Amino acid sequence: xxxxxxxxxxxxxxxxxxxIARQVSDYCHTHPNAKIIRMGIGDVTRxxxxxAISGLHAGADEQAQASTFHGYxxxxxxxxxxxxxxxHDYASRGITSVTPxxxxxxxxxxxxxxxxxxxxxxxxRVAVTDPVYPVYVDTNAMAGRAGTLSxxxxxxxxxxxxxxxxxGFVPELPHExxxxxxxxxxxxxxxxxxxxxxLKVWVDYALANNAxxxxxxxxxxxxxxxxxxxxxxxxxxxxxxxxEFRSFxxxxxxxxxxxxxxxxxxxxxxxGANGEEVELHRLWLRRQTTKFNGASYVVQRAAAELxxxxxxRQVRQTVDYYMANALMLRNGLTEAGFEVYGGVNxxxxxxxxxxxxxxxDFFRFMLEKCNIVVTPGAGFGxxxxxxxRLTAFSTHEATxxxxxxxAALRTR
Amino acid sequence: xxxxxxxxxxxxxxxxxxxIARQVSDYCHTHPNAKIIRMGIGDVTRxxxxxAISGLHAGADEQAQASTFHGYxxxxxxxxxxxxxxxHDYASRGITSVTPxxxxxxxxxxxxxxxxxxxxxxxxRVAVTDPVYPVYVDTNAMAGRAGTLSxxxxxxxxxxxxxxxxxGFVPELPHExxxxxxxxxxxxxxxxxxxxxxLKVWVDYALANNAxxxxxxxxxxxxxxxxxxxxxxxxxxxxxxxxEFRSFxxxxxxxxxxxxxxxxxxxxxxxGANGEEVELHRLWLRRQTTKFNGASYVVQRAAAELxxxxxxRQVRQTVDYYMANALMLRNGLTEAGFEVYGGVNxxxxxxxxxxxxxxxDFFRFMLEKCNIVVTPGAGFGxxxxxxxRLTAFSTHEATxxxxxxxAALRTR
Numbered sequence: 001x002x003x004x005x006x007x008x009x010x011x012x013x014x015x016x017x018x019x020i021a022r023q024v025s026d027y028c029h030t031h032p033n034a035k036i037i038r039m040g041i042g043d044v045t046r047x048x049x050x051x052a053i054s055g056l057h058a059g060a061d062e063q064a065q066a067s068t069f070h071g072y073x074x075x076x077x078x079x080x081x082x083x084x085x086x087x088h089d090y091a092s093r094g095i096t097s098v099t100p101x102x103x104x105x106x107x108x109x110x111x112x113x114x115x116x117x118x119x120x121x122x123x124x125r126v127a128v129t130d131p132v133y134p135v136y137v138d139t140n141a142m143a144g145r146a147g148t149l150s151x152x153x154x155x156x157x158x159x160x161x162x163x164x165x166x167x168g169f170v171p172e173l174p175h176e177x178x179x180x181x182x183x184x185x186x187x188x189x190x191x192x193x194x195x196x197x198x199l200k201v202w203v204d205y206a207l208a209n210n211a212x213x214x215x216x217x218x219x220x221x222x223x224x225x226x227x228x229x230x231x232x233x234x235x236x237x238x239x240x241x242x243x244e245f246r247s248f249x250x251x252x253x254x255x256x257x258x259x260x261x262x263x264x265x266x267x268x269x270x271x272g273a274n275g276e277e278v279e280l281h282r283l284w285l286r287r288q289t290t291k292f293n294g295a296s297y298v299v300q301r302a303a304a305e306l307x308x309x310x311x312x313r314q315v316r317q318t319v320d321y322y323m324a325n326a327l328m329l330r331n332g333l334t335e336a337g338f339e340v341y342g343g344v345n346x347x348x349x350x351x352x353x354x355x356x357x358x359x360x361d362f363f364r365f366m367l368e369k370c371n372i373v374v375t376p377g378a379g380f381g382x383x384x385x386x387x388x389r390l391t392a393f394s395t396h397e398a399t400x401x402x403x404x405x406x407a408a409l410r411t412r
Numbered sequence: 413x414x415x416x417x418x419x420x421x422x423x424x425x426x427x428x429x430x431x432i433a434r435q436v437s438d439y440c441h442t443h444p445n446a447k448i449i450r451m452g453i454g455d456v457t458r459x460x461x462x463x464a465i466s467g468l469h470a471g472a473d474e475q476a477q478a479s480t481f482h483g484y485x486x487x488x489x490x491x492x493x494x495x496x497x498x499x500h501d502y503a504s505r506g507i508t509s510v511t512p513x514x515x516x517x518x519x520x521x522x523x524x525x526x527x528x529x530x531x532x533x534x535x536x537r538v539a540v541t542d543p544v545y546p547v548y549v550d551t552n553a554m555a556g557r558a559g560t561l562s563x564x565x566x567x568x569x570x571x572x573x574x575x576x577x578x579x580g581f582v583p584e585l586p587h588e589x590x591x592x593x594x595x596x597x598x599x600x601x602x603x604x605x606x607x608x609x610x611l612k613v614w615v616d617y618a619l620a621n622n623a624x625x626x627x628x629x630x631x632x633x634x635x636x637x638x639x640x641x642x643x644x645x646x647x648x649x650x651x652x653x654x655x656e657f658r659s660f661x662x663x664x665x666x667x668x669x670x671x672x673x674x675x676x677x678x679x680x681x682x683x684g685a686n687g688e689e690v691e692l693h694r695l696w697l698r699r700q701t702t703k704f705n706g707a708s709y710v711v712q713r714a715a716a717e718l719x720x721x722x723x724x725r726q727v728r729q730t731v732d733y734y735m736a737n738a739l740m741l742r743n744g745l746t747e748a749g750f751e752v753y754g755g756v757n758x759x760x761x762x763x764x765x766x767x768x769x770x771x772x773d774f775f776r777f778m779l780e781k782c783n784i785v786v787t788p789g790a791g792f793g794x795x796x797x798x799x800x801r802l803t804a805f806s807t808h809e810a811t812x813x814x815x816x817x818x819a820a821l822r823t824r
Contacts, residue, residue: 001591002624002682003533008695009684015701043483048475056475056710060468063460063668066807071455071667107519107670107708114703115527118554121415138702142530179413212414255483256475256709258519270414272421283420289427290550291526296519296708297668298468395478 007144016134016379017041023364024373037402039390040373042188042348044253045398046318051311052252052302059298073294076285077105077261081300084307085261089246095233102265102281104288107295109218109247109260114139115291116214116243116262119283120180120270127159127178129171131189131377131384133216136182153382162383163190165352169341170198177209183232184216186223189380189389190350191326191342195227199235206241212270212280213238218247218260221319222326223345239265243280250347250393252306252315257299322347325399326392332403333390336410347392350377362388370405419556428546428791429453435776436785449814451802452785454600454760456665457810458733460714461726464664467717471710485706488697489517489673493712496719497673501658507645514677514693516700519707521630521659521672526551527703528626528655528674531695532592532682539571539590541583543601543789543796545628548594565794574795575602577764581753582610589621595644596628598635601792601801602762603738603754607639611647618653624682624692625650630659630672633731634738635757651677655692662734662759662805664718664727669711734759737811738804744815745802748822759804762789774800782817 020040028034048056062068076082082100090098106112113135122144128136137158140146147157154160159178161171169192171183183202186193194202206213215232223230232238244263248254264281271277305311326343333340339352351374353362359376366372366388375391377384394402432452440446460468474480488494494512502510518524525547534556540548549570552558559569566572571590573583581604583595595614597606606614618625627644635642644650656675660666676693683689717723738755745752751764763786765774771788778784778800787803789796806814 001622002680002692003536003591004682004684004690004692004695005531005533006685008531008698009688009690011698015698018701041484045478045481045483047478047481050476053472053476056472057469060465060472063468064462064465066457066459069457069459069665069668071457071665072453073668108705110705111703119417119420121417124415135702142699142702179415210413253481253483255705256481256485258705258708268414270416272416273418276421278416278421280414280416283416286420286423286427287554289430290547290554291523293520293522293667293670296670296711298710299708 005142007142010149011138011141012149016375020363020373020375024367027367034371036371036373037394037398038373039394039402040375042250042391042393043255044250044393045395046253046321048253048257048302049311049314049318051305051308051314055302055305056298059301062301063298070297073297073300075289075292075294077103077295078300081105081304084304088307088312090231090233093230093234095231097239098233098263098265102263104262104264104284105295105300106260106262106292107258108249109216109245110135112260112262113214113216113245115287116284117143117145118287119280124179125157125159125176127161127174127181129163129183129187130160130382131163131380131387132182133184133188134380160381160383163187163192164383165339165341170194173201173205178211180212180214181206182214182216184218186219186228186346187342187348188219189348189375189377189384191346191348192350193223193225193228193345195225196229196234199229199232203232203235203238203241207237211241213242215242215244217244219250219346220246221251221315222323222347224323225345228345233263239267241268243268248303248306251319252303253318254299254303257302259295259299259303321396322392325394325396328399328403329390329392332406336406343392349390349392351388351390353386353388356386359385359388369409370402372402372405417554419554422561423550423553424561428787432775432785432787436779439779446783448783448785449806449810450785451806451814452787454662454803454805455667456662456805457807458665458730460665460669461723461730463717463720463723463726464714467714468710471713474713475710482709485709485712487701487704487706489515489707490712493517493716496716500719500724502643502645505642505646507643509651510645510675510677514675516674516676516696517707517712518672518674518704519670520661521628521657522547524672524674525626525628525657527699528696529555529557530699531692536591537569537571537588539573539586539593541575541595541599542572542794543575543792543799544594545596545600546792572793572795575604576795577751577753582606585613585617590623592624592626593618594626594628596630598631598640598758599754599760600631601760601787601789601796603758603760604762605635605637605640605757607637608641608646611641611644615644615647615650615653619649623653625654627654627656629656631662631758632658633663633727634735634759636735637757640757645675651679653680655680660715660718663731664715665730666711666715669714671707671711671715733808734804737806737808740811740815741802741804744818748818755804761802761804763800763802765798765800768798771797771800781821782814784814784817
């Protein structure tokens with residue numbers, strides 16, 4: 001009999017962004033002249049920088065000639081790209097322990113964050129911050145680690161770590177000890193960060209409890225404060241307890257090209273049911289060589305150009321462009337009387353809904369009154385209720401218009 | 413505690429092609445002047461055709477401008493590519509039932525074949541032909557469906573369907589009823605096929621037993637016989653029992669670009685443990701939207717060009733080029749006194765080892781005497797013992813040289 005994975009039947013079928021898209025589409029249908037500004041989904045708007053574009057063209061030209069054609073590449077990615085990452089994303093920041101061999105190139109952080117569960121026991125207890133990027137929770141629900149979904153929107157086997165304005169968006173250590181802890185800093189969706197000392201608390205906790213930290217640092221390029229770590233490996237001991245996920249999506253605009261990477265240090269060990277100690281590196285390598293055939297050559301070729309002096313300058317320009325939007329949004333929303341978090345070290349702005357409005361109500365309010373699409377905080381988990389997320393990934397022009405519309409709310 | 417997926421600890425760590433690479437590398441190290449011809453791994457050598465290259469360049473140019481920039485695309489692939497596939501790969505062959513909505517674009521058949529297990533119960537009993545593409549077995553072993561590995565190289569929960577010259581490489585229906593049956597035709601590694609009547613036996617069996625067929629038709633473009641089906645959906649009833657996997661790797665040389673697609677018909681239903689009936693389409697859509705962010709835009713853009721009249725002509729030329737190699741290999745090996753199978757509807761040649769030599773011994777023999785890399789049949793499963801696989805993906809020149817070296821064996 002075709003027996004399905006029962007865990008899938010326990011997951012609500014609607015995914016946050018599909019539901020937003022549906023409601024926006026319905027609104028546009030009844031309001032065909034509305035000029036919608038989309039600040040909901042975290043997609044970028046700036047074109048790919050010239051350095052990467054020239055890499056794409058060069059890669060295409062190489063694929064057109066037998067003498068320079070590239071077929072199957074290494075499943076872990078090309079050595080030249082792994083070398084460039086080790087040099088520029090780690091060694092240049094003083095993290096000399098990360099070797100190219102520990103870097104796995106993938107087709108994006110979402111895939112790797114979703115697939116990493118393959119190498120972990122279905123018994124692992126998982127902790128997530130709340131609110132949280134839904135992929136962490138949903139992929140664990142699919143693997144049977146979440147248990148059952150309660151009416152309050154919480155899974156009974158997931159350990160939630162509330163992050164609200166009351167605790168300054170800094171998660172407290174849990175009462176139950178998890179086996180796996182997802183941390184995303186700078187945070188999606190709140191745009192907040194952990195400083196070095198705050199992250200050290202988690203590394204120490206993971207080491208003391210032999211837990212694994214899955215550290216999503218997709219937004220590290222947006223960090224402006226010197227005291228905010230770009231990599232978890234800046235914290236002593238992290239190589240024994242953490243896997244780090246990175247993305248080219250928000251730094252270089254590769255959301256459509258698809259590229260990311262995952263660092264699995266050799267020092268990181270897990271245990272079999274019989275107590276056998278095993279390097280997670282070996283398991284992830286086995287997973288990737290068996291179920292993945294490497295990221296596209298032309299995209300890796302383009303990414304390598306991002307590490308040239310010119311490429312790095314261009315990436316910086318793009319990040320600065322979005323951070324100017326973030327500042328505009330922070331200031332504009334604050335001036336309009338809203339309570340605003342994030343946006344300093346991250347491209348996300350986390351806004352408290354006014355008058356105890358629910359986050360979906362405020363989503364509809366913003367859609368109807370300002371024609372601005374935001375993401376309801378409740379879509380990221382129960383502690384996201386009472387907030388919405390705005391992204392800084394629009395154009396300057398759209399961001400300016402959005403601020404004007406928000407400012408106009410006050411005068412009504 | 414960091415508890416790992418114990419199933420990984422039961423899988424032998426060496427993967428077939430890595431082991432071959434190691435032995436070839438060792439040989440080259442001690443024989444630096446050897447002119448190695450690689451006919452082991454199934455990678456292509458022809459460059460990407462001009463139509464697809466122009467698609468890559470056009471895609472890159474679009475990514476360079478804000479007005480034509482493409483960020484996150486649909487996880488299932490762009491509609492224009494799904495439409496082209498439905499029209500040209502299905503409707504034009506008389507299969508009008510496959511709709512674009514049933515086609516999921518992915519980053520290659522290996523990923524989809526590996527990930528499809530996510531939506532199936534870990535309890536499913538799996539049947540594979542033997543010899544077999546190792547990914548089918550290894551990915552099920554990782555998911556706990558294979559049981560334990562015996563000394564004879566067989567997993568105790570996998571149902572093996574031997575395909576040898578004794579049964580004409582046509583698998584017999586199993587005694588134990590499987591829940592999931594992997595069929596790959598034209599076959600990797602044997603290069604043999606099932607005709608319409610032979611495939612119908614399996615569709616009828618799956619329908620009668622409510623089993624799922626995972627049909628890998630990555631090599632359908634190589635079919636020359638009119639009686640060999642290109643798609644399992646040519647067989648009545650297949651929409652109720654089969655998922656089909658296709659690849660752009662061997663047709664258009666996209667091994668390095670990464671693209672494939674998977675067809676999940678809406679008619680295909682599975683069952684939860686409580687008897688709930690569910691469309692596998694819905695589960696795969698949920699899996700892909702949660703754990704995947706779509707294939708690279710520029711690669712999809714390139715693939716769309718393959719469906720223009722010029723693109724189709726160019727793909728045909730590439731396939732014909734490799735099939736000329738296949739014919740050369742078949743004839744050359746036969747003339748040299750070898751027993752040869754496949755190579756008529758597939759780019760793979762399956763050769764019986766002479767003098768009851770083991771397949772790894774014959775691998776080393778071919779490496780040392782002819783400097784030709786072949787794949788030992790035993791690497792594909794116990795019934796592959798006594799055979800080796802050669803691929804037709806080399807250049808004409810290399811194939812000609814290989815045949816000369818093989819012919820020279822006779823005169824020694």
